[in-house]
Amino acid sequence: MTTSSRFIAILAASLLLGGTAFAQTAAPTAPATPAPTSKMAPATKKVQKPRTAASLECSKEATAKGLHGKERKKFLSGCKAKAANPN
Numbered sequence: 001m002t003t004s005s006r007f008i009a010i011l012a013a014s015l016l017l018g019g020t021a022f023a024q025t026a027a028p029t030a031p032a033t034p035a036p037t038s039k040m041a042p043a044t045k046k047v048q049k050p051r052t053a054a055s056l057e058c059s060k061e062a063t064a065k066g067l068h069g070k071e072r073k074k075f076l077s078g079c080k081a082k083a084a085n086p087n
Contacts, residue, residue, distance in 0.1 A: 054083035 051059075058079035062072045 054080060058083065 055076075058076050061079065062075050065075070067075050
């Protein structure tokens with residue numbers, strides 16, 4: 001092998017293998033935030049209405065009865081309706 005062919009072979013190898021050494025790395029990203037499970041992000045939170053005394057009492061009754069999920073929601077809506085219209 002002649003000197004010029006060795007030089008060309010070394011040059012080709014350095015271009016192929018050395019290209020990754022000069023590649024730019026990705027810009028650092030912001031740290032990953034965990035996905036909210038059941039809470040909304042603070043910026044998108046709805047404005048909550050103040051809870052009434054009737055609402056709090058109905059909630060206490062539902063807790064005492066051990067109601068959860070759809071049953072609790074149904075009980076609370078009926079209880080609050082009764083409290084709004086005592087007739």
